[in-house]
Amino acid sequence: MRASRLERLRDGALPWLVPAVILLGWQAAVSVGLVSNRFMPAPLDVIRAGWEAGRTGELWTNLGVSTLRALAGFVVGGGIGFALGLANGLSRLSERLTDTSVQMVRNVPHLSLIPLVILWFGIGEEAKLFLVALGVFFPIYANTLHGIRSVDPGLVEMGRVYGMSRTELFTRVVLPGALPSIFVGLRYALGIMWLTLIVAETISASSGLGYMAMQAREFMLVDVVVLAILIYAGLGKLADALTRRLERACLGWNPAYRSA
Amino acid sequence: MLRDAVRPEPLPEAVAADPRTEPRSDPRSDPHRPGGPAPSPAELGRRGIAVTVRDLRKSFDGNAVIEGLNLFLPAGGFTAVVGRSGCGKSTLLRLILGLETPTGGRIDLEGPAGSARRSEPPKRIMFQEPRLLPWARVVDNVAVGLSGHGSRSARRTRALEALAEVGLSDKAGQWPATLSGGQRQRVALARALVSRPGLLALDEPLGALDALTRIDMQDLIERIWRTQGFTALLVTHDVAEAVALADRILVVEAGRIALDLQVEVPRPRRRGDPDLARLEGRILDHLLGTPQG
Numbered sequence: 001m002r003a004s005r006l007e008r009l010r011d012g013a014l015p016w017l018v019p020a021v022i023l024l025g026w027q028a029a030v031s032v033g034l035v036s037n038r039f040m041p042a043p044l045d046v047i048r049a050g051w052e053a054g055r056t057g058e059l060w061t062n063l064g065v066s067t068l069r070a071l072a073g074f075v076v077g078g079g080i081g082f083a084l085g086l087a088n089g090l091s092r093l094s095e096r097l098t099d100t101s102v103q104m105v106r107n108v109p110h111l112s113l114i115p116l117v118i119l120w121f122g123i124g125e126e127a128k129l130f131l132v133a134l135g136v137f138f139p140i141y142a143n144t145l146h147g148i149r150s151v152d153p154g155l156v157e158m159g160r161v162y163g164m165s166r167t168e169l170f171t172r173v174v175l176p177g178a179l180p181s182i183f184v185g186l187r188y189a190l191g192i193m194w195l196t197l198i199v200a201e202t203i204s205a206s207s208g209l210g211y212m213a214m215q216a217r218e219f220m221l222v223d224v225v226v227l228a229i230l231i232y233a234g235l236g237k238l239a240d241a242l243t244r245r246l247e248r249a250c251l252g253w254n255p256a257y258r259s260a
Numbered sequence: 261m262l263r264d265a266v267r268p269e270p271l272p273e274a275v276a277a278d279p280r281t282e283p284r285s286d287p288r289s290d291p292h293r294p295g296g297p298a299p300s301p302a303e304l305g306r307r308g309i310a311v312t313v314r315d316l317r318k319s320f321d322g323n324a325v326i327e328g329l330n331l332f333l334p335a336g337g338f339t340a341v342v343g344r345s346g347c348g349k350s351t352l353l354r355l356i357l358g359l360e361t362p363t364g365g366r367i368d369l370e371g372p373a374g375s376a377r378r379s380e381p382p383k384r385i386m387f388q389e390p391r392l393l394p395w396a397r398v399v400d401n402v403a404v405g406l407s408g409h410g411s412r413s414a415r416r417t418r419a420l421e422a423l424a425e426v427g428l429s430d431k432a433g434q435w436p437a438t439l440s441g442g443q444r445q446r447v448a449l450a451r452a453l454v455s456r457p458g459l460l461a462l463d464e465p466l467g468a469l470d471a472l473t474r475i476d477m478q479d480l481i482e483r484i485w486r487t488q489g490f491t492a493l494l495v496t497h498d499v500a501e502a503v504a505l506a507d508r509i510l511v512v513e514a515g516r517i518a519l520d521l522q523v524e525v526p527r528p529r530r531r532g533d534p535d536l537a538r539l540e541g542r543i544l545d546h547l548l549g550t551p552q553g
Contacts, residue, residue: 158391161359162451163382163407172404176395253395253435 041223046230049223058212063231066208069125070197073132078189081137082182085144089178090170095145102141110134111199123204128197135196136189143185147178180254183247190239198232307381308335308491309458310370311356317364318351318515325351327515328365335372335458338485338492340502343512344547352512353461353495357385371458381458381490382407386465390444392436398447399423399432405451422454423447426480442473446480453484460485462494466501475531478505482527499547503540504529511546519546 023043029035030042037045053059084102088095110131121127151174159173201210209228216224251257311333318326325348333339343349354360356367371380384405392401402419410418423429426446436444445465452460462481466474482505485492496502502509503523511519521543525535 152391154387154389154391155393157359158387159404161357161385162404164404165408168408172396173393176393179395251395253437255437 038220038222041226045223046226049221049227053212053224053227062207062209062212066197066201066210067235069128069201069208070132070193073129073197074136074189074193076129077133077136078140078186080133081140081185081189082144085141086148089145089148090174099145102138106138106142111196114200114203118204123206127204128200128208131200132193132196135192139185139188139192140182141185143181143188144178147181147185148174150181151177180251180257183243183251187240187243190243191236194232194236194239307372307456307458307489308337309372309381309383310335311459311491311493312368312370313356313365314368315365316352316355316362316367318348318355318360319363325515326355326362329516331510331517333491333493335370335491336489337508338482338494338506339508339510340494340496340506341510341512342496342499342502342543342547345497347512348515349495349512350463353385353463353493356459356493357383357461359385369459382455383459383461384452384455384457385461385463386445386448386452388464388467390436390441390448392444392447392451394436396436397432398428398434398436398439401436401447402450402454405454407455409455418454419450422450425453425484426450442469442477445469445477449477449481449484453488456488457490459491459493462492462496464496465494467497474501481505486527499540499543500536503536503543504531509539509543511543519543 026040027043030037030040030045041049050059084098088099113131113134117127117130121130155173155177156169159169164172197208198210201208202214203210205211209231213225213228216222216228247257311331313329313331316326316329316331317324329352341349341352351360355362356369369383392398393404396404399416399419402422403415405422406415406418409415420429420432423432426449428443428446428450431439431443431447436447439447445468448465466477469477478501481492492505494502494505506523509519509521509523510517511521521539523536523539525533525539529536
């Protein structure tokens with residue numbers, strides 16, 4: 001009993017061992033003076049900066065603004081990508097009509113549109129929403145399409161023989177079959193979502209985490225810059241953890257996703 | 261015990277006769293059959309669908325697979341179709357099930373006399389692979405066979421009954437991925453049977469199983485067929501399996517029926533029965549002695 005609890009503790013702590021060692025080494029290096037804290041603040045300085053920003057409310061406002069932008073862009077771009085992926089996966093006509101165009105646009109790096117987007121929308125909310133939506137669209141679209149295409153045709157035939165209606169065939173066979181692939185798209189999309197938003201906020205914004213980091217750079221507040229970077233890491237991890245949980249709930253039938 | 265019934269093509273006599281009045285030569289009605297009282301033929305055929313195939317043709321991209329095939333399957337019979345791979349036996353089964361459209365000729369399915377069109381028993385197929393939905397629990401997979409008829413709880417009850425019939429009651433709440441190959445195929449059998457079909461087509465359903473599991477499955481299929489009385493059509497390349505299970509064996513060659521044999525060995529059949537072995541030998545000789553079509 002004791003041994004197993006200890007083992008569980010060890011297994012739980014193991015993934016955090018490397019970050020902890022890095023943090024300690026970093027703190028030690030700055031404290032001893034190996035690294036100048038004008039270039040790299042010590043972890044304790046970053047925590048202090050975080051505390052300060054949290055106390056004044058600046059951090060929460062910016063975090064809230066960024067999260068809202070990310071989610072709005074994700075819902076719009078992901079929604080369109082999902083719908084078009086479904087349409088093209090289910091209908092040859094729709095695919096022949098749109099897939100070539102989508103593939104052409106896909107090869108344009110969406111961040112290269114920033115100058116154009118600023119000309120169109122200025123630095124308002126629309127610019128960020130547009131860029132995030134565009135970035136999120138492609139992975140969701142491509143993986144939804146691929147997922148539907150790779151559904152086992154034997155299962156679809158089985159569904160037909162057993163008298164499933166078109167709706168039933170879709171909800172009970174095609175969509176669940178495509179789900180693992182759709183989740184892959186979701187995880188890619190979440191990564192691209194943060195990346196796009198941070199770049200867009202860094203270049204053109206008057207609020208948000210990227211803006212906070214850029215402001216801090218102007219005033220040489222290295223600790224706030226590092227704080228912003230760490231918050232990105234945390235947000236990315238959070239999004240990933242949520243997706244994992246969702247995957248485990250939706251794909252429990254698949255041995256590859258079952259928790260060990 | 262064996263009576264050959266090699267019928268001359270193109271027209272087997274049974275097709276000419278009205279299927280409803282055709283006398284059934286059912287070996288199970290033999291009063292000397294060992295084992296319990298035999299169900300009467302009328303009772304056995306009560307849910308079976310009779311199949312009449314007339315001058316059936318099917319070609320894929322100009323290659324004829326079935327060429328002018330005639331066949332009558334009486335309600336409640338167990339017919340096996342054997343042949344080399346590529347002879348058209350699977351295509352024949354898919355045509356009868358309506359999974360392919362014939363290039364020419366016609367197929368008539370006739371349900372039990374008096375049953376209204378809507379209440380006609382369905383036709384079901386068991387594939388070589390189980391084709392279970394991996395994301396549905398075992399009991400929900402079986403309920404797929406009811407194609408949405410009845411309330412949710414009624415479907416579940418019937419699915420559980422069908423699972424009990426194949427001896428898998430304890431697996432009802434599991435994912436298909438946790439079952440063995442033989443268990444999955446039994447779930448597929450329960451799914452095929454839960455709607456009480458009038459015709460069950462078996463497309464080499466045991467081909468992927470190991471020898472012992474296959475024998476268990478054969479016994480299970482035979483037992484359920486005898487209690488439920490559906491028309492069974494088994495496509496197989498395993499002649500021993502065909503001989504063990506069927507009343508009648510059709511050997512298909514180049515899209516035609518080359519040999520039509522009755523198996524009049526009483527049930528339950530013992531494996532290694534000399535009559536069965538002799539029949540199996542005859543069919544194998546026929547299959548191996550002819551050039552591949």
